[in-house]
Amino acid sequence: MKKGASRKRQTPPAEVPLPDRRTMERAMRDIQRLMNEQKFASVEEADAFLRQLLQEHGGKMPTLPADTPQQQAEDLVYQALEAHDTQRVRLARQALEIDPDCAEAYIILAEETARSLPEARDLFVNAMEAAERTLGEQYFTDPEYAGHFWGLIETRPYMRARVALASILWQLGERDAAIAHAQALLRLNPNDNQGVRYTLLTWLLAAGRIDDAQAVYQQYADEVSGTWAYLHALLVFRKIGPSVKARKALNQAFDANRYAVFFLTGVDPLPKSLPAYHGFGDENEGVSIVYTTGIAWIETPGALEWLADEFARWMNTPRWPPSRKQWPPGNLPITTGPLAARAIAVRPIRRARRWRSKRHGAPVRTARASPPSTVNRSTRPFCTSTASIRNHCRS
Numbered sequence: 230m231k232k233g234a235s236r237k238r239q240t241p242p243a244e245v246p247l248p249d250r251r252t253m254e255r256a257m258r259d260i261q262r263l264m265n266e267q268k269f270a271s272v273e274e275a276d277a278f279l280r281q282l283l284q285e286h287g288g289k290m291p292t293l294p295a296d297t298p299q300q301q302a303e304d305l306v307y308q309a310l311e312a313h314d315t316q317r318v319r320l321a322r323q324a325l326e327i328d329p330d331c332a333e334a335y336i337i338l339a340e341e342t343a344r345s346l347p348e349a350r351d352l353f354v355n356a357m358e359a360a361e362r363t364l365g366e367q368y369f370t371d372p373e374y375a376g377h378f379w380g381l382i383e384t385r386p387y388m389r390a391r392v393a394l395a396s397i398l399w400q401l402g403e404r405d406a407a408i409a410h411a412q413a414l415l416r417l418n419p420n421d422n423q424g425v426r427y428t429l430l431t432w433l434l435a436a437g438r439i440d441d442a443q444a445v446y447q448q449y450a451d452e453v454s455g456t457w458a459y460l461h462a463l464l465v466f467r468k469i470g471p472s473v474k475a476r477k478a479l480n481q482a483f484d485a486n487r488y489a490v491f492f493l494t495g496v497d498p499l500p501k502s503l504p505a506y507h508g509f510g511d512e513n514e515g516v517s518i519v520y521t522t523g524i525a526w527i528e529t530p531g532a533l534e535w536l537a538d539e540f541a542r543w544m545n546t547p548r549w550p551p552s553r554k555q556w557p558p559g560n561l562p563i564t565t566g567p568l569a570a571r572a573i574a575v576r577p578i579r580r581a582r583r584w585r586s587k588r589h590g591a592p593v594r595t596a597r598a599s600p601p602s603t604v605n606r607s608t609r610p611f612c613t614s615t616a617s618i619r620n621h622c623r624s
Contacts, residue, residue, distance in 0.1 A: 252310050258303070298327050299330075305320050305321075306337065309321050309334075317337060318342055330359040332359040332363065332386035333356075335390070339356065353391075360387035379420070388414065392411075392425060399432060407432060411432065415445075427456050430442055434460065434467060439468055446460070455482065458482035458485040461481075461482070463532060471535050479543075488514070492516065494540055499519055
């Protein structure tokens with residue numbers, strides 16, 4: 230490149246939309262039907278049967294014919310999940326005409342046709358009640374089923390409907406009802422394949438129910454994700470306030486994900502939507518952490534000011550922790566005090582972002598420094614993201 234020539238900024242590749250995960254359950258449902266129709270003497274015999282079946286059909290699971298109204302409605306639902314817009318709604322309504330208790334069809338209608346939170350709530354209630362009728366009382370009382378939901382394919386529509394209903398109730402201000410639904414979901418599925426524990430702990434902290442929050446944290450104390458680390462730090466702050474123990478927990482959160490704090494303190498603008506996927510410790514996880522836990526940080530008095538102060542202290546630590554070895558050398562000149570992270574000097578932050586852009590291929594963004602003036606709750610460093618997080622705080 231000639232001297233003085235301008236370098237074009239590379240546009241990051243567009244994210245490829247992922248297929249609806251529910252479509253993957255069709256093959257699992259067919260396998261379950263096949264296994265129920267056969268009588269195998271051993272696991273090896275069942276495995277040999279499946280291998281032979283896949284070999285005969287070119288490595289694909291054959292689609293089984295729908296023999297009952299319930300199965301016919303389920304087939305229409307799977308077609309709807311692969312369709313778009315009006316066709317998806319039409320297929321969902323056809324499924325309900327065949328089987329009025331097709332819970333997944335109600336879920337699709339709630340996702341596609343609801344124009345208000347109360348309307349979505351009513352449709353998710355219909356979905357949950359339809360799933361309860363389909364499953365029967367035994368699923369909720371028999372230890373063979375209760376405690377193993379989600380692992381059973383037929384329970385998944387119920388779990389999806391209930392977790393969505395809990396989120397809607399929270400947004401409508403019915404916080405105790407939302408928390409009760411989330412707690413019930415964890416009792417039915419302690420393995421928590423849906424990640425309800427993150428939302429439940431966030432809600433409990435936002436509601437000030439510290440004892441219940443501590444119980445949830447202890448239930449999943451071995452969790453190692455960045456989301457759990459940030460929630461643990463906030464839990465310790467809620468219990469004992471600013472302290473050495475709280476600072477240690479927060480430093481562990483910074484080490485687990487270094488990007489979330491940039492969004493929480495307002496140094497980086499929060500994207501308008503959640504990423505389709507994320508990995509441990511990456512920037513997408515940082516966005517997910519803020520969307521998931523943001524409401525708890527907002528509604529904990531003094532939490533964001535403490536976070537900003539500790540972030541400034543952490544960035545000025547002379548001894549860099551191992552997880553920060555890849556950051557550019559040199560300490561950022563941040564002063565201490567409330568909201569100090571918003572008074573970061575422009576030049577070091579620009580240098581850090583250029584380094585991050587060069588390493589990860591993200592576009593360079595110009596930092597805007599703000600004076601550490603006295604602000605009220607409505608103008609915290611989180612204020613640019615508060616509305617979106619309140620509306621998008623989900624399970």
